[in-house]
Amino acid sequence: MNTLVWALASAGALASALAVIVQRNPFISAIALLGNLASLATLYLLLQSDFVAAAQIMVYAGAIMVMFLFVIAYIGPRGEVQDERRRGWQIGAACAAAGAILVEVAWTVGRSGLTSAATVKDDFGSPKHVGELFLTRYVGAFEIVSLLLLVAAIAAVVLGAGARPNRVRMDERQAKVRAARQLAAQREPGA
Amino acid sequence: MTPDVGNYLLVSAAMFTIGLVGVIVRRSPLVVLLSLELMLNSANLVLVAFGRYHGGQDGQIFALVVMGVAAAEVVVGLGLIVAMERRRMLLDTDEIAELRG
Amino acid sequence: MTIQATAWVAYGLPLAGCVLIALLGNALPRRLAGIIASGAMLGAFAFSVVVFLRLRGRTADARSIHSTLWTWLSAGSFKVNMDILVDPLSAVMLLIVTGVGFLIHVYSVGYMHGDVEERRYFAYLNLFVFSMLILVLAGNFVLLLAGWGMVGLSSYLLIGFWHQKASAVAAAKKAFVMNAVGDVGLAIGIFMIFKQLGTVDYLTVFERHNELGFGSSTINGICLMLLVGGLAKSAQLPLHTWLPDAMEGPTPVSALIHAATMVTAGVYLIARMNPLYSYAPDVQHLIVVIGVAGLLMAGLTALTQTDIKRVIAFSTMSQIAYMFVGVGLGAYWTGIYHLTTHAFFKALLFMGAGVVIHALSGEQDIRKMGGLKRWLPRTYVCMWIGTLALAGFPLISSAASKDSILAAGLEVGGTWGTLAFVGGVAGALLTGIYASRLMYVVFHGPTADQAAHDAEHHTAHGEGPATMTLPVYILAALTLVAGFLQFPSLTTGMSTWLEPTTYGTVQMVEAGTSNEWIATAAGSIAGILGILIATVLWRAGRSAPVAFPRPLAILSERRFFWDELYHYALFVPTAWLANLLRGSLERYVFLAAPDAVGSLAGVASRRLSVLQTGIVRIYALAFAVGVAGLVLYFMVQAA
Numbered sequence: 001m002n003t004l005v006w007a008l009a010s011a012g013a014l015a016s017a018l019a020v021i022v023q024r025n026p027f028i029s030a031i032a033l034l035g036n037l038a039s040l041a042t043l044y045l046l047l048q049s050d051f052v053a054a055a056q057i058m059v060y061a062g063a064i065m066v067m068f069l070f071v072i073a074y075i076g077p078r079g080e081v082q083d084e085r086r087r088g089w090q091i092g093a094a095c096a097a098a099g100a101i102l103v104e105v106a107w108t109v110g111r112s113g114l115t116s117a118a119t120v121k122d123d124f125g126s127p128k129h130v131g132e133l134f135l136t137r138y139v140g141a142f143e144i145v146s147l148l149l150l151v152a153a154i155a156a157v158v159l160g161a162g163a164r165p166n167r168v169r170m171d172e173r174q175a176k177v178r179a180a181r182q183l184a185a186q187r188e189p190g191a
Numbered sequence: 192m193t194p195d196v197g198n199y200l201l202v203s204a205a206m207f208t209i210g211l212v213g214v215i216v217r218r219s220p221l222v223v224l225l226s227l228e229l230m231l232n233s234a235n236l237v238l239v240a241f242g243r244y245h246g247g248q249d250g251q252i253f254a255l256v257v258m259g260v261a262a263a264e265v266v267v268g269l270g271l272i273v274a275m276e277r278r279r280m281l282l283d284t285d286e287i288a289e290l291r292g
Numbered sequence: 293m294t295i296q297a298t299a300w301v302a303y304g305l306p307l308a309g310c311v312l313i314a315l316l317g318n319a320l321p322r323r324l325a326g327i328i329a330s331g332a333m334l335g336a337f338a339f340s341v342v343v344f345l346r347l348r349g350r351t352a353d354a355r356s357i358h359s360t361l362w363t364w365l366s367a368g369s370f371k372v373n374m375d376i377l378v379d380p381l382s383a384v385m386l387l388i389v390t391g392v393g394f395l396i397h398v399y400s401v402g403y404m405h406g407d408v409e410e411r412r413y414f415a416y417l418n419l420f421v422f423s424m425l426i427l428v429l430a431g432n433f434v435l436l437l438a439g440w441g442m443v444g445l446s447s448y449l450l451i452g453f454w455h456q457k458a459s460a461v462a463a464a465k466k467a468f469v470m471n472a473v474g475d476v477g478l479a480i481g482i483f484m485i486f487k488q489l490g491t492v493d494y495l496t497v498f499e500r501h502n503e504l505g506f507g508s509s510t511i512n513g514i515c516l517m518l519l520v521g522g523l524a525k526s527a528q529l530p531l532h533t534w535l536p537d538a539m540e541g542p543t544p545v546s547a548l549i550h551a552a553t554m555v556t557a558g559v560y561l562i563a564r565m566n567p568l569y570s571y572a573p574d575v576q577h578l579i580v581v582i583g584v585a586g587l588l589m590a591g592l593t594a595l596t597q598t599d600i601k602r603v604i605a606f607s608t609m610s611q612i613a614y615m616f617v618g619v620g621l622g623a624y625w626t627g628i629y630h631l632t633t634h635a636f637f638k639a640l641l642f643m644g645a646g647v648v649i650h651a652l653s654g655e656q657d658i659r660k661m662g663g664l665k666r667w668l669p670r671t672y673v674c675m676w677i678g679t680l681a682l683a684g685f686p687l688i689s690s691a692a693s694k695d696s697i698l699a700a701g702l703e704v705g706g707t708w709g710t711l712a713f714v715g716g717v718a719g720a721l722l723t724g725i726y727a728s729r730l731m732y733v734v735f736h737g738p739t740a741d742q743a744a745h746d747a748e749h750h751t752a753h754g755e756g757p758a759t760m761t762l763p764v765y766i767l768a769a770l771t772l773v774a775g776f777l778q779f780p781s782l783t784t785g786m787s788t789w790l791e792p793t794t795y796g797t798v799q800m801v802e803a804g805t806s807n808e809w810i811a812t813a814a815g816s817i818a819g820i821l822g823i824l825i826a827t828v829l830w831r832a833g834r835s836a837p838v839a840f841p842r843p844l845a846i847l848s849e850r851r852f853f854w855d856e857l858y859h860y861a862l863f864v865p866t867a868w869l870a871n872l873l874r875g876s877l878e879r880y881v882f883l884a885a886p887d888a889v890g891s892l893a894g895v896a897s898r899r900l901s902v903l904q905t906g907i908v909r910i911y912a913l914a915f916a917v918g919v920a921g922l923v924l925y926f927m928v929q930a931a
Contacts (some may be wrong), residue, residue, distance in 0.1 A: 006194040010202045017206050017229050021213030026221040033225050036206075040232055043199065047243040052235075052251045059258055064228075064265050071269045072221060075276050090913065094215035097916040098208035104923045105204040109197045117196060118246030129248050130255070138252050145259035152263035159270035160277075177288060215913045223909075288906030 006046055013039035030068050037061050049125040199240035206233035218283050220275070224268045231261045295346050296359035299378045302339035302390060303425050305332045310418035313411055322410045326401035329414035333394040333421065340386045347383050352792050355380050358431055358495060365434070375431035377494055381793040384628060385428035385560055388635045392552040393421045395763040399643050400544040402759035403650060413453060417548065420446035424553035428560055433482040433492040436561075440478055440521060443554055444471035450548075451541040463537035470534040474524020478561075481517030484510070494564075498795045501567040507574065515572040518565060519579065526558025526612050529586045533854050535609055539601040539656075543649055546601055547642035550608040551635045559615040559631050563624040563793070570622060570798035579620030580708045584715030586613035589852055591722030595729065596840065596848040599656050600645050603730045607682055608638055610719060611690075614697050617712045623700035623801035625790040630697060632786075633689035633774045637681035640767040644675040647760060648734060651750040652743050658730065662834040663739035667747040668755050672735050674768040679731050681771045683724040684819035691816055692775035694720065699780075699803035699811035713811070717818045724822015729830050737833015780808035 016039060019032035037060045044053035123129065134142050206229055213226030235254040242250020275282060293301075309332025313325050320328075347355050356379040365372040376382075397417060404410050423446045427439030444467075452464025486492055488510060489500055504511040522528070527535035535555070539546055549555060562569055562579065569576055590610035597603045611634050618626035649656055651668060665672040681688045684695065694716070701712030739747070755761055778786040787802055794800060803811070840848070850856070 003194055006198065010198075013202060014205055014209070017209040020225050020229060021209060021217060021222065023222075026219055026225070029222050029225050033228060036229065037232065040236060043202070043236060044239055046194075047199070047239050049239045049243065049251050049254075052239055052254050055255060055258060056235075059262065060228075060232075064262055067265060067269060068221070068225070071272060074273065075221075075282065090909070091212075091216050094212045094913055094916065097215075097913065097920050098212045100920040101211070101916065101923060102204050102208045104920065104927060106201055108923075108927060109200045109204075112197070114196045114200075114244065117244045120243070120246050124243075124246075125248060125251060130251055133248055133252050134255075138249075138256075141252070141256050145256050145263075148263045149259060149266075152266040156266045156270035159267070160273045177286065181288070211912075211916050215909050215916065218909070284909060285907050287908070 002046060005042065009039045009042035009046070012036075013043070027069070027072050030065060030072060033068075034061055034065050037065070047125075048120060051125055051127045051130045054127075196240050196244040199236060203233040203236040203240070206230075206236070218285055220268070220272050220282055220284055223284060224265060224272075227264070227268075228261060231257055295343055295357055295378060296376075298339050298346070299343050299357075299359070299376055299386070299429065300361065302336045302343060302386065303376060303422075303429055305336040305339070306390075306393075306418045306422040306425065308332060310415050310422060313415040313418070317411070320411055323401075323405075325411040325414040326397070326404070329418050330394065330397040330401060332418055333390060333397045336421070336425075337387075337390040337394045340383075340390045343378060344383050344387055347378065347380065352788075355792050356495075356795070360431070372432060372434045372492060375435070376429040377431035378429070379793055380789050380791075381560075381564060381628065382428050384632060384790070385556075386425070388556070388632060389421060389424050389428060389552050392635050392639050392767075393424075393548065395766060396544050396548050396552065396639060396643075398759050399547070399646070399763040400542075402757035403544050403646055404542065405757070409453075413450075413542070416446060416449045416453065417545075420450060420548060420553055424557070427557055431494055433485060433494070433497075437475070437479055437482060440525065440557065441475055443525065443557060444468060444475060447471070447538070447549060447554055450545040451538045453541055453545065457540065460540040463534070463540040467534040467538050470531050471524050473531060474521040477517045477520025477524070478522075481514050481521065484514045484517060488514070495795070498567045501571060504568075504571060506571050511568060511572045512574050515565070515569055515575040516578075518561060518568070519575060522558030522561045523582070524558075525561075526555045526616070527609055528558065528613060528616055529582050529589065530854070532586070532590075532609055533851075533858060536597075536602045536605050536851065539599065539605055543601065543642060543646035546605070547639045547646070550605070550642060551639035555608060555612055556615075556631050556635070559612065559619060559627045562616070562619040563628050563790075566619075566622075566624045566794055566798060566800075569619070570794075576620050576622060577708050579616050580712050583613045583616035583620055584711055584719075586610065586616070587719040588715060588722065591719050591726060592844070592848050593851050594726040595722070596845060598659055600648065600658050600661070600730065600734065601642070601656055603658070603726065604638070604641050604645060607641075607723065607727060608634075610723065611638070611682070611694075614694055614716065614719070617716060618697040618700060621697070621700045621704050621709065621712055621801055622798070623697065623703075623803070624793070625787040625800055625802075626693065626696040626700050628790060629778060629786040630690070630693035632777065633681065633693040633771070636767055636770045636774050637678045637689060640674060640678040640764060640771055641682065643760070643764045643767065644671050644678060647671045647756050647764065650756055650760070652746045653750070655743060655746065658733045659834055660740045661734045661743050662737045663735065664743070664747060665735040666739070667751040668735075670761065671755050671764065674764050675735070676731060677768045677771055679727045680823075681775075682727045683823055684720050684815050685823070686812075686816045686820075687775060689771050689774035691812065691819070692777070692779050695780075695812040695815040696778065696786075696803070696808070698815050699808045700801050702807040702811055703801055703803040713814075717814050720815050720818035721822045721825075724819040724824075725826045725829075728823045728826030732826060732830035732832075733834045735833075736831070740834075780805060780812055 013036050016032045016035035020029045020036065023029045023032060037056055041053040041056040041061075044050075044056060210226045210229030210233065213229065214223055217223055217226065235257050238250040238254045238257070240250075242248060242253075272282065280286065309329050312332075313320060313328055347357075356377070358375060358377050360373040360375040362374050363371055364374040378386075397414075400413070400417060404413050407413065420443070423439055423442035425439075427436060427443055430436040430439055448464045448468040448471075451467050452461045454460045482492060485497060488504055489497055491497060491500075501511075504514070520531075524531040538549060541549075569579075587610040590606045590613060594603050594606035594610070597606060611630065615627040615630045615634070618624070618630060647668065648661070648664060648671065651664070652661065655661065677688070681690045684691045698713050698716045698720075701709045701716060703709065704712070750756075776783060778784055787800065791800065839845075847853070
């Protein structure tokens with residue numbers, strides 16, 4: 001039973017992950033990530049980590065992803081800039097590096113001999129235990145994360161609304177970057 | 192029977208590499224952020240799986256902290272994207288290349 | 293105050309004088325610099341006398357005192373101490389260096405008066421004496437080498453004192469380079485001693501000298517290398533060419549170099565190392581040969597020189613050569629004895645020459661002098677005393693000391709002893725001729741117009757300031773009596789006094805009474821004969837028509853072509869090689885290399901900057917590749 005659930009959830013996680021990166025439309029990518037997060041929550045449940053699974057759904061799917069969707073809605077479902085310069089070798093190299101890492105990890109895991117997990121009580125991973133740990137042993141990490149979130153919130157406000165848009169300057173700068181790049185592109189074949 | 196920790200690790204590794212490929216290949220900052228989420232979540236999976244394997248709950252604490260960090264990162268990342276949009280910049284990571292040597 | 297403390301004070305006073313003058317700099321009135329320097333020397337001399345007297349008060353076997361102030365160098369078991377060795381030999385040297393040095397300082401006060409750089413001069417002069425004291429009082433070889441080098445440095449500074457004169461600067465450089473050759477030889481000798489015995493301490497080396505083996509190649513090598521140092525410092529063949537050029541320095545400096553410091557160092561070195569040299573008969577024979585060749589060659593050269601100071605300089609070379617013969621024969625005390633008497637009469641001659649030069653506004657060419665006894669009667673008398681001493685006139689210092697060397701030659705006998713005796717007598721004849729020639733040409737006969745004019749003007753108030761004339765009189769008196777330190781059948785002051793410096797290792801050569809009298813007779817007759825020959829030839833002064841056989845005259849005037857030999861054998865090939873390398877190696881390698889390195893860095897960084905695309909995705913890709921590689925590395929490590 002567990003194996004079946006694991007297989008389904010894993011397949012779901014991987015498929016949705018793939019969908020995230022291959023979809024042109026960011027909106028669909030975001031939805032695919034939602035699926036991925038849900039699959040992961042299932043895996044967490046299989047690992048008897050109930051509280052993490054719940055947090056995954058509520059914090060990630062409920063809060064973070066909603067923020068994503070808001071931004072996507074604000075920007076509009078624009079597709080990625082059509083890419084005349086995208087090079088095949090980049091994709092090839094990325095896949096090769098990623099594949100190498102995957103093979104290496106798989107090989108290491110295969111050799112590691114990690115088999116039987118520890119036996120745990122039924123209330124393993126319950127909110128009670130996790131909460132207790134958070135407020136005793138890891139209270140420092142807890143506070144720091146809360147501080148970090150506060151700073152991030154302020155940063156978002158500053159980034160989004162604080163600075164007055166200075167269109168002209170930014171456009172100029174961008175134009176400069178583009179011109180430089182075109183120049184480089186022209187020079188390259190000759191060199 | 193229950194799938195052992197190695198299986199979870201493999202799933203996690205696969206997810207991580209998919210996220211990595213996404214970060215490298217995609218140029219929309221939104222999708223890059225989504226791919227980063229994939230990589231963070233794969234790390235979370237490893238933390239939780241090893242926590243279960245060793246019978247301790249510290250891994251879960253770590254996973255929760257990572258979620259908090261991910262939230263902060265997304266907030267800042269999305270703030271940047273919004274700022275770019277407000278300045279009418281192209282939403283293309285390759286355009287932000289002022290560190291070019 | 294113990295003897296050690298007294299010696300240390302004598303040692304430190306010239307240094308203190310030098311440092312004081314150097315530190316006060318322009319705050320010091322010019323006149324005062326000479327007084328400070330002379331005062332320091334007087335103090336040093338007084339303390340030296342105390343050291344000498346207290347040493348005399350001890351029994352002969354208790355006259356060697358070793359004193360360490362602090363550990364100078366320490367590396368593992370290797371230790372070099374800042375130490376002094378006071379024994380009869382270094383006490384004699386101490387007295388000569390500080391005593392004659394003091395007189396030369398006083399003389400300098402008069403001679404250098406009015407020079408714009410008196411302060412620098414006196415600081416150097418004190419430094420010179422201090423360097424020499426390091427050399428003669430050192431208790432170990434490393435300190436000896438330090439003194440050796442410092443004497444070279446001081447002589448460089450003083451010979452080139454008039455640095456606006458190009459010839460003075462060239463002469464200073466020449467002296468320094470020649471001495472550097474000697475320093476290297478000395479250093480190699482010291483390295484060899486350390487390698488063999490593992491110590492650089494004098495007394496330990498003397499104690500264990502027999503471990504090197506009598507006549508072995510090791511001890512021969514050591515003595516040969518030490519000899520190279522001695523030859524350079526004492527201006528002996530073939531490292532002598534710096535000495536005549538060194539006359540470019542102020543005259544008191546010449547006196548200091550020739551009488552009290554510097555050139556005596558080589559004789560002192562061999563006398564000091566007598567336990568080593570007595571075990572290296574081959575090197576001793578070499579020293580005798582070098583000495584005989586040197587005294588004859590220098591004597592012949594002095595016959596035709598026209599510079600008053602150069603004549604005296606070559607006489608120094610020949611007298612030092614006598615000393616080398618003496619120490620080479622194993623009669624170490626004779627070398628030191630001649631060194632002592634020589635210090636008096638050579639300082640006297642130089643100072644007299646200085647008075648002459650002073651009176652003639654700096655004129656040094658004897659062809660432009662003549663008849664000066666009219667204006668400089670006292671100097672004339674004093675110079676004659678010095679000349680007679682130099683020529684070996686009976687009863688005057690050199691007669692006793694030079695003849696003791698000849699007597700040692702007779703005593704040793706055989707090839708080398710006979711060579712020393714015959715060469716020495718021939719040299720005495722030459723000495724009589726050239727020394728008297730100088731006197732006749734300078735003081736007799738008609739006077740050149742310019743010289744007469746200058747002498748008239750300068751001697752209106754006597755022959756010079758008292759600071760200049762008094763030291764000359766004192767030295768003349770000393771020259772007259774110095775010959776009685778040891779006189780055949782009369783006194784044995786010198787040989788008895790220096791007996792303990794062998795540290796019981798060897799027996800110094802001491803001639804029997806009959807040999808002593810034969811040598812005295814031969815030396816005196818040769819000297820008087822030489823004086824008579826000169827009287828016949830140069831009675832008329834500078835106008836005397838004297839024609840030497842042509843080849844001899846050329847050899848003598850060109851100083852046996854040593855300068856030319858060095859020029860063509862060393863300078864020309866070296867300059868050719870240097871020019872060749874400048875055209876090739878320098879131009880295409882050393883000058884091109886920095887440019888190449890620079891442009892390489894430029895090109896490389898331009899090429900590498902392509903990697904910095906500014907595109908984050910590429911960085912991420914590089915990162916991923918790096919991670920893959922790193923994981924692979926750890927996998928390989930684990931497997």
